[in-house]
Amino acid sequence: MGSVLNVIKIGGNVIDDEDQLQSFLEKFAALQGKKILVHGGGKVATRTAADLGIEAKMIDGRRVTDAAMLDIVTMVYAGLTNKKIVSSLQKFGCDALGLSGADGDTIKAVKRPVREVDYGYVGDILVDSVNTLSIKKFLEAGFTPVFSAITHNGLGQLLNTNADTIASSLAVSLSKIYDTRLIYCFEKDGVLSDVNDDKSIIKTIKADDFELLKSSGVIYEGMIPKLENAFHAIGKGVKNVYIGNALNLHLYQQGEFGTCLLAK
Amino acid sequence: MGSVLNVIKIGGNVIDDEDQLQSFLEKFAALQGKKILVHGGGKVATRTAADLGIEAKMIDGRRVTDAAMLDIVTMVYAGLTNKKIVSSLQKFGCDALGLSGADGDTIKAVKRPVREVDYGYVGDILVDSVNTLSIKKFLEAGFTPVFSAITHNGLGQLLNTNADTIASSLAVSLSKIYDTRLIYCFEKDGVLSDVNDDKSIIKTIKADDFELLKSSGVIYEGMIPKLENAFHAIGKGVKNVYIGNALNLHLYQQGEFGTCLLAK
Numbered sequence: 001m002g003s004v005l006n007v008i009k010i011g012g013n014v015i016d017d018e019d020q021l022q023s024f025l026e027k028f029a030a031l032q033g034k035k036i037l038v039h040g041g042g043k044v045a046t047r048t049a050a051d052l053g054i055e056a057k058m059i060d061g062r063r064v065t066d067a068a069m070l071d072i073v074t075m076v077y078a079g080l081t082n083k084k085i086v087s088s089l090q091k092f093g094c095d096a097l098g099l100s101g102a103d104g105d106t107i108k109a110v111k112r113p114v115r116e117v118d119y120g121y122v123g124d125i126l127v128d129s130v131n132t133l134s135i136k137k138f139l140e141a142g143f144t145p146v147f148s149a150i151t152h153n154g155l156g157q158l159l160n161t162n163a164d165t166i167a168s169s170l171a172v173s174l175s176k177i178y179d180t181r182l183i184y185c186f187e188k189d190g191v192l193s194d195v196n197d198d199k200s201i202i203k204t205i206k207a208d209d210f211e212l213l214k215s216s217g218v219i220y221e222g223m224i225p226k227l228e229n230a231f232h233a234i235g236k237g238v239k240n241v242y243i244g245n246a247l248n249l250h251l252y253q254q255g256e257f258g259t260c261l262l263a264k
Numbered sequence: 265m266g267s268v269l270n271v272i273k274i275g276g277n278v279i280d281d282e283d284q285l286q287s288f289l290e291k292f293a294a295l296q297g298k299k300i301l302v303h304g305g306g307k308v309a310t311r312t313a314a315d316l317g318i319e320a321k322m323i324d325g326r327r328v329t330d331a332a333m334l335d336i337v338t339m340v341y342a343g344l345t346n347k348k349i350v351s352s353l354q355k356f357g358c359d360a361l362g363l364s365g366a367d368g369d370t371i372k373a374v375k376r377p378v379r380e381v382d383y384g385y386v387g388d389i390l391v392d393s394v395n396t397l398s399i400k401k402f403l404e405a406g407f408t409p410v411f412s413a414i415t416h417n418g419l420g421q422l423l424n425t426n427a428d429t430i431a432s433s434l435a436v437s438l439s440k441i442y443d444t445r446l447i448y449c450f451e452k453d454g455v456l457s458d459v460n461d462d463k464s465i466i467k468t469i470k471a472d473d474f475e476l477l478k479s480s481g482v483i484y485e486g487m488i489p490k491l492e493n494a495f496h497a498i499g500k501g502v503k504n505v506y507i508g509n510a511l512n513l514h515l516y517q518q519g520e521f522g523t524c525l526l527a528k
Contacts, residue, residue, distance in 0.1 A: 048316075048339075051315075051316050051317075052312075052315050052316060053315075071344055074343055074344050074347050074348075075312075075339035075340060075343040075344045076339060076343065077343075078342075078343045078346075078347050079338055079339040079340065079341075079342045079343015079344060079346075079347075080335055080338050080339045080343060082342075082343075083338050083342050083343075083364050083366055083367075083414060083422055084338075084422070086364070086366045086367055086416075087366040087416040087420050087421065087422050088420045090366055090369050090416060090418060090420070091418065091419050091420035095368060095369060095398075096366075096367070096368075097367050097368045098364070098366070098367045100347050100350070100362070102347055102350045102351040102354055102360075102362070103347075103350055103360070103361050103362045104359060104360075104361045104407055105354050105359060134359075137405045137407075141401045141405065143368055143401075150347060152350075152351040152354060154354060154355065155355050156351050156352045156354070156355035157351065158347055158348070158351050
């Protein structure tokens with residue numbers, strides 16, 4: 001097995017707060033070794049759309065991406081947010097390289113098939129979507145890829161794609177080359193055993209324990225899909241998955257970051 | 265001297281016309297060997313700004329870039345326009361990699377000093393602005409860099425930068441490594457000896473002839489700064505500079521493209 005690779009996902013709530021974002025990026029830049037950042041979009045896309053008189057349409061918590069909205073998320077995610085993050089990381093001494101899935105053909109998705117709902121220009125990631133050869137070239141040349149949540153279909157069509165899925169797909173695919181860990185940064189310090197007590201962080205969860213915690217109701221509803229995705233990634237070759245607070249990322253290399261999910 | 269590198273600048277008028285842009289990109293993708301594309305922004309930035317209620321301010325034909333306008337040009341140039349070009353090039357089989365100057369720290373500019381006019385967040389390129397090592401890594405790995413006209417100052421500040429200047433600075437700096445040619449694509453077939461006759465293309469202009477053509481009034485006003493920049497690049501190591509029609513790029517490798525500027 002090759003060297004360690006950390007794939008880190010940062011969510012919209014941190015991106016929307018300039019001070020928190022800078023604090024997180026400084027910690028990310030300080031992280032040793034090979035790493036990839038995947039970022040969501042935050043509220044800027046919705047706000048920009050509203051300012052342009054375009055209404056954000058959601059179905060079951062998912063954005064419907066018509067042609068006008070695709071232009072906006074491409075502008076905001078791959079343009080403004082991505083380049084602000086990249087220039088900040090450069091300031092902190094990290095040689096960041098901002099990417100959409102079209103750049104270097106790194107992530108090729110397929111437009112989601114229309115069934116009951118037409119989600120528009122939304123990309124679904126397939127098992128061979130990630131171009132590990134291309135990404136390996138960037139990593140080995142010393143660059144830190146920073147992915148926005150925009151992919152392409154290889155036929156000239158850009159696609160809006162879920163950032164959590166991009167992060168886990170990158171981690172799974174790159175685990176064939178690197179000793180890969182996946183880190184989801186969010187607004188809590190980890191998975192809590194008591195939802196009302198922010199200090200009640202569960203330090204580790206094994207795959208077997210997860211079923212128990214789920215059936216006993218300890219893990220609350222919103223957390224379940226996140227953890228299911230995480231254990232799926234572990235089942236596909238990712239070494240560990242961590243879930244914790246973006247602003248605690250400096251504790252990661254001391255083994256003190258959030259909740260660690262393990263195979264067994 | 266190493267292998268040949270073609271640095272090609274495409275202007276706003278082609279970018280604004282989807283059919284022309286696709287036709288140009290197909291020809292660019294078919295060009296053999298190492299190449300770099302530099303693109304301007306077109307009218308989308310001005311239109312997007314207007315739709316958002318922000319007025320584009322110009323002084324002496326140059327855009328004044330306040331903080332709000334910087335966000336817009338970053339969104340449009342580095343986001344929408346760049347990613348559309350990259351995904352189209354991928355469709356045509358060219359492994360394009362979209363870049364701002366912040367990505368891989370490829371171009372570090374300085375904010376233009378305020379003298380009579382405050383141009384705002386506008387970047388001036390210095391003699392050592394281009395990170396040839398970083399760009400060489402991309403070229404040698406088989407990628408085709410596609411630069412938008414956004415750079416950074418290395419301290420976390422993005423800067424709006426003239427695309428013509430980016431193209432000539434890239435060509436001059438990379439001429440230390442590659443046998444570099446600079447190609448300016450615009451809406452005419454070349455430099456004309458009769459401004460009213462589109463067929464009167466001057467095939468070659470040597471540096472000595474340029475002074476003569478200028479003093480005799482053959483070369484019209486708008487063309488003079490473009491040619492002066494071109495001869496400056498030749499003086500700094502660029503092998504040849506070509507000026508011609510974007511839609512004729514397929515003729516370039518047959519030696520039939522536009523006007524060729526030579527040292528002597």
